[in-house]
Amino acid sequence: MSGETGVNALTDIDESKARKLSAGEALPAPAIVAGEGSRTVRAGFIPLVDAAVLIAAAEFGFAQKEGITLDLVKDTSWANVRDRLAFRQFDVAHMLSPMPVAAMLGLGSNPSPTITPFSLGRGGNAITLSTRLYAEMQEEGDLAASDNALANAKALAAVIRRARVAGSPPLKLGVTYPFSSHNYEFRYWLAAGGIDPDRDVRLVVVPPPMTSDALAAGAIDGFCVGAPWNMVASERGVGRIVATKQDIWPSAPEKVIGMRPDWADANPETVSRLLVALDAAARWCDAAENRSALAEVLAEQRYVAAPADILRRVLAGEFTIDPEGNRRIVDDYFVFHAGFANYPRPNHALWIYSQMVRWGQVALSAKGLEASVSAYRPDLYRRALGRSAPSAEIDIALEGAVPGDRFMDGHVFHPERIREYIDAFPVKATGRPHTSLDDM
Amino acid sequence: MSHRDLTILVIDENAIRASIIEEGLREAGHGNVTVIHEVHGVARIIETLQPDVIVIDIENPNRDMMEHLFQLTRTVGRPIAMFVDRSDTASIEAAVEAGVSAYVIDGLKKERVKPILDMAVSRFNAFSRLQRELADAKSALEERKLVERAKGILMKMRGLSEEEAFTLLRQTAMNEKKKISEIAQSVVTAAGLLIR
Numbered sequence: 036m037s038g039e040t041g042v043n044a045l046t047d048i049d050e051s052k053a054r055k056l057s058a059g060e061a062l063p064a065p066a067i068v069a070g071e072g073s074r075t076v077r078a079g080f081i082p083l084v085d086a087a088v089l090i091a092a093a094e095f096g097f098a099q100k101e102g103i104t105l106d107l108v109k110d111t112s113w114a115n116v117r118d119r120l121a122f123r124q125f126d127v128a129h130m131l132s133p134m135p136v137a138a139m140l141g142l143g144s145n146p147s148p149t150i151t152p153f154s155l156g157r158g159g160n161a162i163t164l165s166t167r168l169y170a171e172m173q174e175e176g177d178l179a180a181s182d183n184a185l186a187n188a189k190a191l192a193a194v195i196r197r198a199r200v201a202g203s204p205p206l207k208l209g210v211t212y213p214f215s216s217h218n219y220e221f222r223y224w225l226a227a228g229g230i231d232p233d234r235d236v237r238l239v240v241v242p243p244p245m246t247s248d249a250l251a252a253g254a255i256d257g258f259c260v261g262a263p264w265n266m267v268a269s270e271r272g273v274g275r276i277v278a279t280k281q282d283i284w285p286s287a288p289e290k291v292i293g294m295r296p297d298w299a300d301a302n303p304e305t306v307s308r309l310l311v312a313l314d315a316a317a318r319w320c321d322a323a324e325n326r327s328a329l330a331e332v333l334a335e336q337r338y339v340a341a342p343a344d345i346l347r348r349v350l351a352g353e354f355t356i357d358p359e360g361n362r363r364i365v366d367d368y369f370v371f372h373a374g375f376a377n378y379p380r381p382n383h384a385l386w387i388y389s390q391m392v393r394w395g396q397v398a399l400s401a402k403g404l405e406a407s408v409s410a411y412r413p414d415l416y417r418r419a420l421g422r423s424a425p426s427a428e429i430d431i432a433l434e435g436a437v438p439g440d441r442f443m444d445g446h447v448f449h450p451e452r453i454r455e456y457i458d459a460f461p462v463k464a465t466g467r468p469h470t471s472l473d474d475m
Numbered sequence: 476m477s478h479r480d481l482t483i484l485v486i487d488e489n490a491i492r493a494s495i496i497e498e499g500l501r502e503a504g505h506g507n508v509t510v511i512h513e514v515h516g517v518a519r520i521i522e523t524l525q526p527d528v529i530v531i532d533i534e535n536p537n538r539d540m541m542e543h544l545f546q547l548t549r550t551v552g553r554p555i556a557m558f559v560d561r562s563d564t565a566s567i568e569a570a571v572e573a574g575v576s577a578y579v580i581d582g583l584k585k586e587r588v589k590p591i592l593d594m595a596v597s598r599f600n601a602f603s604r605l606q607r608e609l610a611d612a613k614s615a616l617e618e619r620k621l622v623e624r625a626k627g628i629l630m631k632m633r634g635l636s637e638e639e640a641f642t643l644l645r646q647t648a649m650n651e652k653k654k655i656s657e658i659a660q661s662v663v664t665a666a667g668l669l670i671r
Contacts, residue, residue: 111533111534111535111536111538112535112536112537112538112539113539113542114538114539114541114542114556114576115533115538115576117556118556118557118576119571122564122567122571123564123567124567124568124571142546143542143545143546144541144542144545144554144555144556144578145555145556145557210543211539212539212542212543213542213543213546213547239540239543240537240539240540240542240543241540242536242537242539242540244536245536396546
């Protein structure tokens with residue numbers, strides 16, 4: 036113990052374990068780890084399929100191999116996850132990718148510095164509308180022939196226009212959190228169809244496990260949420276899936292591993308080992324032959340608590356899109372590792388920031404750009420996983436500019452021209468959103 | 476502002492627990508306490524009340540809805556999420572353990588808020604204790620019923636007196652290092668299988 040920190044050495048780790056570590060063969064740098072205190076990493080998560088990499092790291096030995104004990108704690112709300120991370124109840128957490136960006140921008144009711152050195156993958160989201168609403172959309176045009184997300188959005192716009200003339204109350208659509216991929220993806224889809232998400236509809240927040248009940252009860256008319264809840268609604272016969280994340284933007288960032296920058300600074304070795312473990316778990320999750328075992332574990336009560344059969348199909352991207360049992364296979368619906376899915380691209384933070392600006396959550400400024408980028412930490416990823424990191428050229432690059440990775444409306448994100456990017460959208464926030472308090 | 480009575484909103488789906496907190500707040504001299512059991516319509520209530528402190532149980536998934544609400548409306552000043560005391564790890568843990576979270580208007584003095592949240596934590600704990608005791612009492616009753624049935628079976632099948640039957644159950648439990656209710660359960664199950 037040459038005293039890495041001097042203060043914390045061995046306070047949280049029992050001595051016999053520490054001695055074993057010093058003599059251990061699997062761990063190359065025991066002294067530093069001991070100097071960082073306990074190697075137990077307390078991780079909060081929300082029961083969703085996209086927590087798979089974190090869960091697999093704990094369940095299939097990847098964390099253990101790196102000398103880390105992952106103590107997973109299931110939570111009920113993103114606000115809880117954020118607060119428990121901020122107040123040191125968690126060391127790391129499964130988070131929505133916009134959460135660290137919002138934290139660095141000082142948005143929300145408890146902004147506390149949060150960074151992400153690792154993305155948990157892509158995909159998993161979809162937009163589901165009530166079967167009743169979908170039937171109205173079908174009357175507007177022939178939708179049965181295609182599953183085109185843009186055509187669906189335009190049909191919804193037509194339904195909304197007609198409803199407005201008839202004086203019907205606006206549709207209520209559910210998202211999961213104000214700073215969520217779901218909020219930005221739902222808004223993107225609506226706006227691409229010509230619908231103003233702040234004026235033409237009412238966006239409300241519904242906790243993911245309650246979405247299909249809320250749809251069935253008519254409390255909401257649709258929602259955008261992660262897996263498996265879209266599939267659950269369509270299997271129950273209450274919803275029709277009208278767009279998946281792949282339709283809106285295949286590369287869209289989803290969940291990340293969030294942590295406090297001071298914790299990352301104080302525990303560099305633990306962070307690196309954790310990332311190595313998560314990287315191995317992500318590779319494992321991507322392999323088709325492991326998906327069945329993964330579905331079994333995720334199905335457990337202490338994790339996602341959903342039928343293994345549904346989870347297996349969700350992981351394979353096999354969608355039952357409507358109550359009639361029509362199916363659709365979405366290629367790469369879940370990508371846990373391939374194509375540098377885990378690399379925390381600063382570009383993603385900037386795109387998230389652009390959507391926050393687009394919808395009036397924050398103003399565009401040089402300081403804001405800097406704060407957003409600081410939430411994403413490719414340097415920590417490189418330190419741990421240098422060999423498998425992509426070239427730094429992709430950190431700041433065009434998005435949606437290559438075939439197979441287009442935005443649904445064909446726009447191209449230029450990270451150095453964010454103002455022009457936002458201005459080019461025909462639908463965006465203008466002044467204060469129209470919100471009726473009675474909707475909540 | 477510092478001498479005005481604080482307006483407190485308690486959001487708890489558990490009506491009994493909410494009334495326990497409400498009572499505690501009133502005992503502590505807080506007159507402006509509103510309790511709601513569901514979040515439907517909460518936006519309007521918050522706008523009308525303009526609460527200084529909102530106490531919400533931590534397991535309530537609608538905390539995310541509250542975030543959305545604060546984001547859209549600025550009616551509540553600038554609400555800050557907290558667990559009792561932002562700087563004191565032990566009291567944060569106690570609050571999380573108890574299941575209390577809260578939103579407090581920015582700028583409100585810590586000395587004014589802390590007693591309220593401490594009280595909420597202790598009342599939440601008192602409530603869980605109550606629930607535990609109730610559950611214990613229930614299972615004790617179940618166990619007693621089970622032992623009675625097992626005794627009856629032994630008396631009938633082996634011609635024992637009530638006392639002998641009980642002694643046999645207790646002795647077997649001691650020998651097998653099990654609870655007497657477990658042995659009683661085995662007797663009842665076995666009897667169900669053997670006697671038809």
